Amino acid sequence: MGSVNYQQLAADIVDKVGGEDNIATATHCATRLRLKLRDESKADKAAVEQLPGVIAVMPAGGQFQVVIGNDVPQVYQELGKITRFGGEADSDAGGEEGPKGNLLNQFIALISSIFLPVLWPLSGAGLFKAFLAMAAQFHWLAETSQTYIVLNAAADAVFYFLPMFLAVTAAKRFRTNQFTSMAIAGALVYPTIVALNTAGAPVHFFGIPVTMMSYTSSVIPIIIGVWLQGYLERFLNRTLPGAIRNFMTPLLAILIMVPLILMTVGPITTYAARGISSGVNALFAVAPWLAGAIMGGLWQVFVLFGLHWGFVPIMVNDLTTQGYTLLGGPLVSAVLAQAAAALAVFVRTRSAKRREIAGPGALSGFLAGVTEPVIYGVNLPLKLPFYFGIAGGAVGGAIAAAGGSANNAFVFPSLLGLSAYMAHGSFAMQLLGTAVAIAIGFTLTFLFGPREEPDSANAAGAAAIPDDGSLDTVPGPGGVAGGSGMATAVRTLDVSASVAGTFVPLEDVNDKVFATGVLGSGLGILPTDGTVRAPVSGTLMTATSTGHAFGVKTEEGVEVLVPVGVDTVQLEGRHFSTKVTQGEHVERGDVLAVVDLDAVRAAGYDTTTIMVITNTAALTSVTPIAQGQVAVGDPVLALEI
Structure with a gap:
């Protein structure tokens, strides 16, 4: 293809x-x-x-x-x-709900998909900011010079106006008008709106008090706004007369959504941020190590939800009144732990595409404290690196705070900004906390993080040995595997049963497409248990939002497709609980989904679970070896590669 x-x-x-x-x-x-x-x-x-x-x-x-x-x-x-159908935002169920599964997986998958098109500009601009910060730190370029101002605007624009970039990608994700979404985002970062926030004076809209916050560089407000815009636009398109629909729909969407976001998202985020920041600041007086652990561990989470803006006024006030702020002490650990986790991904991953983001992104994180590229393009989508970064930030932040570390200037927490932490508290404890945070983030990710598959399996003509040891090399005519007399190495791989049940020959399954073998060789299993597991170790190339089909690609390039039931896509996810998301690395036996088989049968659907090798033509042979009753994990297909 x-x-x-x-x-x-x-x-x-x-x-x-x-x-x-x-x-x-x-x-x-x-x-x-x-x-x-x-x-x-x-x-x-x-x-x-x-x-x-x-x-x-x-x-x-x-x-x-x-x-x-x-x-x-x-x-x-x-x-x-x-056409008016399809598109990258749609799922196979035709809906807009996004990936099924637990709420955390849904949230991560949603954020990752929205950030994906923006990652390269973020990564490039982040590296730009790192080099610019280095130039300023070493006095190669004065921050007051017009040259610096121009370069800083070029490097910072994508971060400052991030809501407008996300408006475009979120609009595609939620199937709404992207230009209307950009207009809404543009209003949030409009100079006069920004000025209303910085002025600090009371703000009213038709007499209604409005609590302002900074929407520049924010993420969640515009995503929520575009999601709501989608519902509003679909309602307006259904109800407005055709003669006025084209201009009235965007007019009403902008008119309603901008004040709605300012009066709801702003106050909710601001009050939550103020409460958290006040509590953490008070905690520094009684248990500095605990406050440091909270700040170091959760700072990147606060940034993700825009809650970090609640800490900024307190930090600025501390710097103005006492010349330093304890709130900033743990932040170096928080940022550099995430950068270290990304660096470990760069070293460990087999994906060239992921490495291209992780390397420059880690560098911009270390040097300039810019973590957006690695958070949204590396750590958060892979989950474990993000968690390990949180762990490193918490431990390192606790150490730094225990030593009374504080910054005496408003700087980005980074290696280049460490000089701002020398004047107050124990700088040695700050360095120790930073080193521990980096070590934890890097080591845990390197040892336990997902390794990922190569972007193109067998690109060099040889496959890597899988972790489960299921791949064997069969000797050729020379009699010794891998020896000089081997004409062709025949490698074998067993595919395990995804479900427990009764073996069904592929030609007997109640789906003509699979039964004819046009999609590859395989078999069916009439399941007796609703737990669906990974048949091999590899990357989930397919994980449908409806939970009815999964495709796993192994390190050797074998593609195993597992449709759960016949035509169950029509159920649109009902009775299916998905436990994984597309792009994840799974091990053989990992749970992919849990299905209520009785409910599916009651709805009139055949529950036969099919297992086919979709790239059968690229393999030497695919042989079903199942007989009668099979248990989960039993070898059911023998492959020669």
Whole structure:
């Protein structure tokens, strides 16, 4: 599929099914584009099947199903660019809820997806800021010079106006008008709105008191705002007359959303931040180490939710009245622990794309205290590095605070800013805390963090040995594995049962697409237990929001697809509880989902769980070895690679 033009394929499919007007709905599952047509007689099934990239066409269940395989998300995304359907924001259920699973996983997946398109500008600008900070620190460039002012504006703009960048990506995620979203974000960072916050005077809107906060560089307010905008726009588009809809919808959306955010998100965030900051500041008087642990451990979390702005007035007041602020002491540990965790990812990961973000991002974190690139592009999506960074920041912050460390100037917590911590408290304890934080963040991530898979498996023509030891090398004609007499090394890999149940030959499963083998060789299992586990170790290339299908790619490049039930995508996630998110590394036996089998059967769906090797053609052989009853973890497929 690598040579297929997805844009052309999407356009050809639309044309040959009778045009966009003949499509009532469009969704996709793990392998198929699912179109519900208004008039199926207008669709040229044979012509669609002949399109490059189409494996088969299977009308079933009232849907015109175009089987494309693992690349169906790319086709679906292109479909969204030329029709009112599809697009990168949509899920296979056609909804906007995002990944299922626990709330933390949903939140992380949501934030990561919204930040993904902005990561490279953030990373580049972060490195720019690091070099600029170095130039100022070593007096290569005066901070008062016009040259510095111009360069600083260039480096800082993407961070200052971050809400406007996120407005665009969030609008795509929540399927709303991105230009209206940008207008809303622009109002939040408009100079006069910023001035209202910095002035400190009471602010009213039609007589209603408004609690102001700084929205520059903020994340959560605009994401919440765009999410609400999506509901508002869909309501307005349904109710407004066509003659005025085009201009009244954005007018009302801006008119309603800007004051709503200012009067709700602002006060909630500000009062929460003030409460936390006051409590932490008071704690420094009775238990400095505990206050330091809270600040060092949770500072990046505060930044994520915009709560850190509540600490800034207290810090500024402390600097003005007493010449130093204890609140700043633990922050070096908080920032550098996250940078160290990212550095460990850079060393450990096999993903070149992740490494390209982690390396420069870690450098900008260490030198300039700019952690946005590594938080949103590395640590938070991978979870464990973020947690390890929190742990390092907490321990290091406790040590620094126990020594009374404080900064006597308002600086970004970083290596270059350490000079501001020399005048008050024990600088030795600050250095010790910083070193411990770096050591914890780096070591824990290096030892226990996800290693990730190469972006392109077998790019060098040889596969790495998996951690589970399931890959063996079979001797060639020379008689010694890997010896000089070996003509071809045949490697084997066993695939384990994802569910417990009864073996079903692939040709007998109640899905013609899989039964014909067009998507690869495999088998089915009629499950007796609803816990679905990973059949191999690898990266989750597919983890549908509906929880009905998962695709794992091993280090050797083997692609295992596990659809749970037949046509269960129609349930739109009901009775499925997903435990993982796309992009995660899973080990063989990890729980992928828990399914209420009785409820699925009661809804009229076949629960047969299918396991297929979607890149069968690239392997030497795929042989089902299951018999009768199988238990979770039993070898069911033997592969020769």
